Amino acid sequence: MSIALTADFRQEPYIHQLREFELNAEKPARALFWQMRTGKSKTMIDTACHLASVGKIDIALVIAPNGVHENWATRELPKHHWHSLKYFTCLWMTEETHDGEWWLQAQDAYKTIAERDLTWFCFSANSIIRPRAKGLIRKLLTKKVLVIWDECQDYRSPGSKRAKFARSVSRKCEFKRILTGTPVDNSPLHAWGQLELLGSGTSGFKTHDEFKQYHAVYATRTVANGRSYPELVEYRNLEILKGRIDEVATIINREDCPDLPPLIRSERLIDISADQKEAYQSIQKELLLELQPDPRKEPVEVTVDGAARITKLQQILSGFVYDNSRKVHAISRNAIPRLEAVADEVRKTTGKVVIWCRFQPDVRAVTRRLQQDGWKVEQYYGKTSAKDKARVRKIFAGDADSETDVKAVVGYPAVGIDLSAASKIIWYSHIFDAVIANQADERATAMGGAAVEIVDFKAPKLDQYILDNRHEKKELSDAMLASDLVKLLEYLAF
Secondary structure, eight states: OOOGGOOOOOOOOOHHHHHHHHHHOOOOOEEEEOTTTTHHHHHHHHHHHHHHHHOOOSSEEEEESTTTHIIIIIIIIISSOOSSEEEEEOOOSSSSHHHHHHHHHHOOOOOOOOSSSSSEEEEEETTHHHEEEEEEEOHHHOOOOOEEEEEGGGGOTTSSSHHHHHHHHHHOSSSEEEEEEEEESGGGGGHHHHHHGGSSSTOOOOOHHHHHHEEEEEEEEEEEGGEEEEEEEOOOOOHHHHHHHHHHEEEEEEGGGGTTOOOEEEEEEOOHHHHHHHHHHHHHHHHHHHHOOOOTTTOOOEEEHHHHHHHHHHHHHHHHOOOTTTOEEEEESSHHHHHHHHHHHHHHHHHEEEEEEHHHHHHHHHHHHHHHTTTTTESSSSOOOOOHHHHHHHHSSSTTEEEEEEEEEESOOOOSSOOEEEEEESSSSSSSSSHHHHHHHHTTTTOOOEEEEEEHHHHHHHHHHHHHHHOOOOOOSSEEHHHHHHHHHHTOOO
């Protein structure tokens, strides 16, 4: 009999959600590699509710990025959890001031598991190796557990303490699910750590070294002082990797979901002021002189910190520089074209706006500029308190009060949060990481919602270089050969 016939869905699933539920709800391990905003959370809640209803689990353990774990507890569960099941949610609070209160609640929740059909424990990914959280998770593993690793790309580095602990947790759970819309956006080699959460050897290899050797070709690169390092030449056997992923995963793309609103991408070409151009050319010349080989010595291949040098140029495009004491200095007292452009974009947008920035000075500068025009602006980045972040998420959630007078949120590119009350996303300053960028693009979308406009700011050459690398899923390596950096700097010249 179809398990959907007895399901107490709070909201009827879409076709792709129903198919996953029908075919895979009772399988021990599955991956949902679904593009952002295609309904992974609802499908997981329905799966957990079904498993609890047939007595296969007592606990649903959700591990998600900070803030996203809170979204599960405060938005997704109340919206989708089955009415027929008695449940309780214990939410990890990251601020130290809440630690004592949370710990008492967690102990009570653990002791009373038998009194309800299902107990949810929601942890932030960065909390799971904290002593109290780690201890509680180990106690939970004595019960029947479904573990859900949301944004599982966080565990792609197999040698990290967090990834090692995550794998040890998964091994002791009856059911495990991994979720992400971007499993291998930056490198196919990231698949091993994520697939390993589903069970040892899921990728076909017990160790990451064996996996790398099979799926990548390396060459030895020798540089100055006789030092050498392995350099990636190419990937290989990717069809075999794809086949192994297909065995344990469903892959849903945006085009598979007609109810998902389209992303309308546009670009805005940004001028730079005379002061910016002068500073840019000065830094570029300084970097090129620094990289010139010593004519008195035999030329050797030297590696340098290329990422830091390119970042300096990108900061100039935003209108600021750091001095040697890490103090921020504005390049000009005159108007910065990039700031005037973001003010104009916000002014002509009827709805709310999300503005992504790479640097803290950008966040502050954009906020000040928009406030000059009388807009109410919120911030969402590393220095924003957990309380303020929660308030921003509430304001910008798709079901938030549309009468709120907040016009824009400015911050670092964020993953896993609902900002679907916004109608436009502006990339003020770009990042190289394709995983984070692709997820940040989806923050304002919602199934059945309206189309979302994304505007890429592009000053000459450098912004385009970052976007091209992101499209090709290439990171800007910290270590670059000096000769390669010279070519890049010459290419990026005005």
